[in-house]
Amino acid sequence: MAEHYSSFERKGTRWLFQRLTAVFLIGVLAFHFMLLHFVNHAAEITLAGTTARMSQFGYFATMWLFLVTATFHGVNGVYNALINQGLKGTQKQAVKWVLVVASVLLVAQGTRVALAMTNLV
Amino acid sequence: MSQSFNRGTVEDFGRWREFSAGMWAWIFHKFTGWVLVGYLFTHIAVLSTATQGAELYNGTLQGLEALLIVRFLEVGLLAVAVFHILNGLRLLFVDLGVGLESQDKSFYASLVLTGAIVVASIPTFLGGKLV
Amino acid sequence: MSTQIEQETETEESADESVTEPPVESPGDRRRQQKRERASRLDEQRRVEEEVSEDEETVSLKIFRYDPEVEGKEEPRFDDFTVPFHKGMTVLDALIYARDHYDSSLTFRHSCRQAVCGSDALFINGRQRLACKTQIGDLDSGTVRIEPLPHQAVVKDLVVDMEHFYDQMEAVEPYFDADDLPDDELEEQYQSRENREKVKMSTRCIWCGACTSSCNIAAGDNEYLGPAAINKAYRFAMDEREGEQRKQDRLRIVEQEHGVWRCQTQFSCTEVCPKDIPLTEHIQELKREAIKNNLKFW
Structure with missing residues (x-):
């Protein structure tokens, strides 16, 4: 706290992105729930229906952005929660990289699945 | 001073009766956040069956939807998501410096609204054939 | 309560008497003296109980x-x-x-x-x-x-040990420090009424530590500056008399990882502040100020 303040670490970027992704996610998450529980009943979902939706470029792009922003928002939120609990030093670095790897894997796998859902592949 | 007594952080959650609206909002937001990020990973895992062909995908999804417990869990997920959205809106306004004086009321409002939306959605979620 | 005061005056009087009494003591004087002492001792013993029992509330x-x-x-x-x-x-x-x-x-x-x-x-x-x-x-x-x-x-x-709290307060350099001083250093440095209004509430801090003690994040993250220190930073960062360069320095202090970003807007600090300082509002404003400031450089 009182010891050393470096002028090169500006930590406001993550805070800002957390808010910006929040704005996007509020809309998309609500849309996602409406579409897949009210418009299309969850129990009646089939791959054919999924493919029909995912093959529209706009829908595909929205869902993919949904994946990326949700991953950032969620993982960054977890990271912040841990810092708030006083996580620091080596542990903090370890947790950070575990979270980064997990996010990359999630986005990669999510992208793979999303492509499989289209009729492109 | 030879030594001092550190009461630690045990008191934080042991004193939940003394928490105020803003504190509860934070706890709920954090809890729903953990649930949602956990669900995100599970969700992608379940949807990954799409890479193995239509049969597996349809079978998995419909098999899950056939379980009553899954239907209830979905209602829970809806509650969690709706609260996170509504309280998230509240937090965005707080970040913009709007309506800070009524932050407690907006928290109660998001709670009530969450309840109302969830109750109204129960028929849709539990209805439909359980196969 | 009233009886207690009377008794006290009596004791004082008797003490005065004993001082002014002539050196020669008769047995009767001694007896009376002992009696008085005994009585006052008993008084002392009972006083507390009496006070409490005589008081209705x-x-x-x-x-x-x-x-x-x-x-x-x-x-x-x-x-x-x-x-x-x-x-x-x-x-x-x-x-x-x-x-x-x-x-x-x-x-x-x-x-x-x-x-x-x-x-x-x-x-x-x-x-x-x-x-x-x-x-x-x-x-x-x-x-x-x-x-x-x-x-x-x-x-x-x-x-409680306040040392850590004071360290945090010192960390934001809580003193007026203008970029430019007037030519005559003793000249008054006026502040506009609007600017005074802006920082008014933040100047009321009495360093009691109630806010920081109430903050859940400050409890978990020991490096977090805490509401009191950030409010102090706000008080000077928003003071227009200090000048742009000093403000940049001040923003750089609060926009550390353990500065304003740790605030989770739980409003605990704002609720407990005995001087009614809108701490959360000030922290939020500094966050926006820091963001705006950084966007300008892009």
């Missing part, structure tokens, strides 16, 4: 006790005290009464008794309050539960 205190230097007191415990209640009595009044009448080892900080010095912030009935500003009549429950400030190490009884 009393208030019971439950006070956190701990003293690492005395054997048998190293284990924290709660002591109960019953003190006479009077209208307008503050928690500090009750504490002082308990210390002066029952247990002189009861330790707590207090000084001005009028919510200015900021030394008697305590955890009263589950909330950070200034003991001198909290009237017992305003508290809901019958028993007043008094504990030292949470999240600070307890030195003795109600006294």
Whole structure:
């Protein structure tokens, strides 16, 4: 706290992105729930229906952005929660990289699945 | 001073009766956040069956939807998501410096609204054939 | 209470008498003297009980006790005290009464008794309050539960170690430091009315530590600057007389990872502040200011 303040670490970027992704996610998450529980009943979902939706470029792009922003928002939120609990030093670095790897894997796998859902592949 | 007594952080959650609206909002937001990020990973895992062909995908999804417990869990997920959205809106306004004086009321409002939306959605979620 | 005052005056008078009495004592004088002493001793013993029983209203205190230097007191415990209640009595009044009448080892900080010095912030009935500003009549429950400030190490009884809090306050360089001084250094540096209004509430901080003690994040993350220090930074960063360069320096301090970004807008600090400073609002404004400031550079 009182010891050393470096002028090169500006930590406001993550805070800002957390808010910006929040704005996007509020809309998309609500849309996602409406579409897949009210418009299309969850129990009646089939791959054919999924493919029909995912093959529209706009829908595909929205869902993919949904994946990326949700991953950032969620993982960054977890990271912040841990810092708030006083996580620091080596542990903090370890947790950070575990979270980064997990996010990359999630986005990669999510992208793979999303492509499989289209009729492109 | 030879030594001092550190009461630690045990008191934080042991004193939940003394928490105020803003504190509860934070706890709920954090809890729903953990649930949602956990669900995100599970969700992608379940949807990954799409890479193995239509049969597996349809079978998995419909098999899950056939379980009553899954239907209830979905209602829970809806509650969690709706609260996170509504309280998230509240937090965005707080970040913009709007309506800070009524932050407690907006928290109660998001709670009530969450309840109302969830109750109204129960028929849709539990209805439909359980196969 | 009235009887007590009379008795005290009597004792004083008798003491005066004994001084002015002639050196020669008759047996009767001695007897009377002994009788008076006995009576005053008994008075002393009974005084406290009488006071309490004669008063219709009393208030019971439950006070956190701990003293690492005395054997048998190293284990924290709660002591109960019953003190006479009077209208307008503050928690500090009750504490002082308990210390002066029952247990002189009861330790707590207090000084001005009028919510200015900021030394008697305590955890009263589950909330950070200034003991001198909290009237017992305003508290809901019958028993007043008094504990030292949470999240600070307890030195003795109600006294906590404030060193870390002061370190945090110092970390934001809490003093006026303008880029340019007027040619004549003694010349007044005027502030516009609008600007004064903007920083007005933030100047009211008395360094009592109630806000930082109430903050859940400050409890978990020891490096977090905390609401009081950030409010202090706000007070100077928003002061237009300091100039742009100083403001940049100040923003650089609060936009550290453990600066403003750790605030989770729980509003605990704003709720407990005895001087009604809108701490959360100030922290939020600094966040936006820091973001805007950084966007400008892109």
